[in-house]
Amino acid sequence: MTMIFGVPLAVFMGQLMLGLINGAFYALLSLGLAVIFGLLKIVNFAHGAQYMLGAFAALLGLQYLGLDYWVALLLVPLVVGGLGMLIERFILRRIAHLDHLYGLLLTFGLALIFEGSLINLFGVSGSSYPTPAALQGGVNLGFMFLPTYRAWVLVAALGVCLATWFIIERTRLGAYLRAGTENPALMQAFGVNVPQLITLTYGFGVALAAFAGVLAAPLYPVSPTMGSSLLIVVFAVVVIGGMGSILGAIVTGLAMGLIEGLTKVYYPEAANTVIFLVMVVVLMLRPAGLFGKET
């Protein structure tokens, strides 16, 4: 058997595959954060809670309204994104002129409120969400048994990431968005409704989190605390990639998934720490992040 640093090749390949899947997931979540920070300069600490709300909405939709997975995948991001727009319009906008720290505190408070209310209603054990019928089972890749659902997560997450990157960097709408945040006064003089643009952007970022939540529902128990542990890792990914860099978030997300995956094989005790170690090194060498612009 071929060995790579003492690990059989098959196991090594399997771990790379899993790292890639987790990485796609990190990319999707950090992308939402990066979009919101890049365009609104809001450090959205409610991102984990919004991800959790996405998973919960899918679960409750299934239990009470009979909405199946595919409907939820389309509908839930719209609903939770809509909630995000309300939050931006009526709460965040009031403090938009203040220091970023206030936005961070406010969204953190919102996250605690969402989590706390759901803990009160549903407890912390969580519930399982059935894997959709079309994606059950798995394929034997030779080096590992890959559940079909995880393959789908990889495809869906990467697809959405690339589409988002394309919209923001390569379309007219994206150009408005970028210009609107660069110089809102000038954009308004050109007749563009900048406040509306900002509301939509926040809503879109939140919808990305909710989409990730629906994707995660069949993988992990749906519980009110599922977002808070993930949020810190995702923040680290965004910091490594460079706050606000769209491409940075995607590439770094994938890379961190792979690095974490390999750590789980060679030194599992450090698996939860390795991303933060990378963050420390990156901040020391390139304070603006790997893809960030020095200002």
Place this chain on the structure above:
Amino acid sequence: MTFDRKTLASSIALAAATLMAGGAQAQMSDDAVRIGYLADMSGTYRDLAGPGGLEALEMAVEDFGGEVNGTPIEIFSADDRNSADVGANTVRGWIDEENVDLVAGLVASSVTIAVTKVLEANDGLGIVSGSAASSITDEHCTPNHIHWVYDTYPLANGTAKAVVEQGGDSWFMLTADYAFGHALEGDVTRVVEENGGEIVGGVHHPFPTSDFSSYILQAQGSGAKIVGLANAGSDTVNAITTASQFGLTQSGQQLAGLLIFLNDVHAMGLEATQGLLLTTGWYWDMDDQAREWAERYFERVGRMPTMVQAGIYSSTTHYLNAVAEQGTDDPEAIRAAMAEAPIEDFFARNGRIREDGRMVHDMYLAQVKSPEASEGEWDVYEILSTIPAEEAYRPLAESQCKLVNN
């Protein structure tokens, strides 16, 4: 950042609580029997004890008539947020300012060990219902507390032994990388090896971990017959869910969960957990007496009780009986009286309190039912065998407890 804010919030809450407590007139212990319920009310361990445990405590007090020999019973409760500091400070306040006579609940082992030190220093009394660490009545034993429901010793002794006897003689351990996980892994290793099995590999995973796919893949690659889970709560739930997605059991391996609560199985569903072997101190459907109480609890709470919640009712009732019989709430006299009386109720069979504070009682080896065999949402275990009280727990001869003459 999270930590700082929590610390800040808890110090404000504590300050407020202390102020309020200071304002109230301290009453004599004889005016009332005061019970303080301390548990994780909002975090990882909320559902195994939490508000449902407080409900069980209130039931016990109501069923007792709300008073002991004419003295009213008062209940206090607090959230320890799984912090040893918060727990110890709360209990110190309860004893100093409120004359609390009994501390009940007590879930996270780290909190419990800190609280029992406070109880010992202040001559209080505590009954531990939620914690797992067997050290609570071993090197951390005090004359001021009793450990009621279960501990890590019978968990390993019950599940691991049964699994090896059924032919599961090679193990791969998934261990939570902190004191509790290591202790449980140690107990399991001892039991597996004593019974002729061997540990072929393992992973110490960080606590907590949400994605277990990598570790499950390593377990699949190890060729071990049994994958032992020396973790608890959401880690166990995540590990089992992932194992099911990766077809671990279909490929001929079996999972052995070492600390699994009813709420965990309920959360994961039978599809993912069927066939799992586990050791439990009690199960709501194990006989008529248990069912009768569980159904009354269900009417109040809307969920079936875990063994911890049932144990809280059982231990509170045993305590109140002792207080009624002795006519005092003096901790030393009460603990002696509690130890004297055998415990036979809907919860404990062949129960007695040993000198190290361990309440030993029959434990049960259970298996999770398949979805087809289950007749209802909470019909999840089949009890396979009983582990007699005197065999289940660590023998006194091996005890390091200072109260035991070895």
